[in-house]
Amino acid sequence: MNEFLYMGGYAAYVWPSYGLTLVVIVLNIVWARRLLARSREEARRRLAMQGEET
Amino acid sequence: MTWTWFHRLGSPPYIYGLAARLTPWFAWTAAALIVGGLYGGLVLAPPDYQQGDDFRIMYVHVPTAWMSLMVYTTMAVSAAVGLIWRIKVSHAVAASCAPIGASFTFVALVTGSLWGYRMWGTYWEWDPRLTSELILLFLYLGYMGLRSAIDDTQRADRVSAVLAVVGVINVPIIHFSVLWWNSLHQAPSVMQLAKPTMPASMLIPLLMMFLGFTIMFGALLLVRLRAEILNRERTANWIREAVAS
Numbered sequence: 001m002n003e004f005l006y007m008g009g010y011a012a013y014v015w016p017s018y019g020l021t022l023v024v025i026v027l028n029i030v031w032a033r034r035l036l037a038r039s040r041e042e043a044r045r046r047l048a049m050q051g052e053e054t
Numbered sequence: 055m056t057w058t059w060f061h062r063l064g065s066p067p068y069i070y071g072l073a074a075r076l077t078p079w080f081a082w083t084a085a086a087l088i089v090g091g092l093y094g095g096l097v098l099a100p101p102d103y104q105q106g107d108d109f110r111i112m113y114v115h116v117p118t119a120w121m122s123l124m125v126y127t128t129m130a131v132s133a134a135v136g137l138i139w140r141i142k143v144s145h146a147v148a149a150s151c152a153p154i155g156a157s158f159t160f161v162a163l164v165t166g167s168l169w170g171y172r173m174w175g176t177y178w179e180w181d182p183r184l185t186s187e188l189i190l191l192f193l194y195l196g197y198m199g200l201r202s203a204i205d206d207t208q209r210a211d212r213v214s215a216v217l218a219v220v221g222v223i224n225v226p227i228i229h230f231s232v233l234w235w236n237s238l239h240q241a242p243s244v245m246q247l248a249k250p251t252m253p254a255s256m257l258i259p260l261l262m263m264f265l266g267f268t269i270m271f272g273a274l275l276l277v278r279l280r281a282e283i284l285n286r287e288r289t290a291n292w293i294r295e296a297v298a299s
Contacts, residue, residue: 004096004097007107007108007110008101008106008107008108009106009107010106010107010108010110010172013108013111013168013169013171013172014107014108014110014111016168017111017114017115017164017165017168017169018092018096018114020161020164020165021114021118021161021165024157024158024160024161025088025270027157028153028154028157028274029274031153032154032274032277032278032281033277035277035278035281036277036278036280036281036284038281039280039281039282039284039285040281040284040297042284042285043284043288043293043296043297044297046288047293047294047297
């Protein structure tokens with residue numbers, strides 16, 4: 001296990017690369033879901049206001 | 055043969071529903087491929103005979119670099135289709151691509167820099183490949199900035215589409231930069247017509263990552279596309295049903 005983490009002496013380059021990639025994947029998932037949730041919420045509010053007017 | 059399938063592809067309610075149904079399939083397929091590719095790349099693949107374990111950065115660098123180009127091409131083609139045929143959904147696809155492409159271009163640049171440091175002895179060099187990839191990041195950011203600066207969505211669609219289409223010239227420049235000019239960066243070893251120059255134990259995890267990242271882009275795009283469609287179809291009746299629950 002230690003040997004795996006050591007990465008033949010390249011740990012300082014290999015792990016940050018994988019770490020950053022993982023972080024950006026997770027952020028992309030969070031951003032996309034949040035964008036959709038917000039758009040749905042906005043559409044719902046807009047439709048509710050239209051309903052009141054008519 | 056009828057053209058109804060083609061017309062349906064331009065229909066916002068149809069696309070909205072289709073995107074919702076397809077998202078989990080894309081997401082879980084991508085997750086399985088990426089987890090498999092990670093295991094293959096970090097554990098099963100042997101260390102490179104010249105680069106040792108440092109070469110494992112390849113499994114995140116090459117797929118993200120591929121994404122940076124593939125997403126831009128998707129964005130430019132959708133923008134062009136939107137401009138020419140005035141298809142709203144097409145513009146919505148283009149707008150959805152930019153943040154995804156920008157973030158993975160950033161990852162490709164940073165992982166490349168980390169890889170290059172030990173192999174070339176420098177984090178950065180104003181080299182053709184590196185510089186053109188940096189310009190790609192600025193193109194994405196410029197596209198996003200331009201969109202957010204224009205309030206009217208239809209105008210933002212048209213103006214930003216022109217930028218996306220003009221900027222596509224950078225894509226072949228990036229791809230062929232390592233062949234056209236003397237570059238620190240190595241030439242392609244997978245995306246070439248001759249046989250790839252890698253043993254199967256190294257190549258298979260890389261191909262899994264390629265495919266996994268591409269399908270993940272599909273999943274992210276489908277989610278963002280639904281949001282873009284909702285924002286564009288402000289007055290359509292079908293939305294009431296789509297956002298109920």
